[in-house]
Amino acid sequence: MIVIMQIEEPIPKKLFKILACPICKSNFRYNKNKTKLICIKCNTAYPIENGIPVLILPEMQKQ
Numbered sequence: 001m002i003v004i005m006q007i008e009e010p011i012p013k014k015l016f017k018i019l020a021c022p023i024c025k026s027n028f029r030y031n032k033n034k035t036k037l038i039c040i041k042c043n044t045a046y047p048i049e050n051g052i053p054v055l056i057l058p059e060m061q062k063q
């Protein structure tokens with residue numbers, strides 16, 4: 001018996017569709033573990049915290 005572990009999508013599909021990268025306004029894809037959003041255009045990664053995407057520019061996250 002094969003059990004496929006399916007990771008649930010952390011962000012509701014409706015919300016995921018309307019999300020846009022703050023840099024280039026493109027859509028996102030999930031990273032492998034679905035812990036981050038990756039911009040399909042500029043490849044910028046944004047963390048997902050408790051199901052909420054944190055769309056803060058990486059430069060600002062360092063502060």
Ligand SMILES: [Zn+2]
Nearest residue numbers: 021024039042
């Ligand atoms: Zn982008």
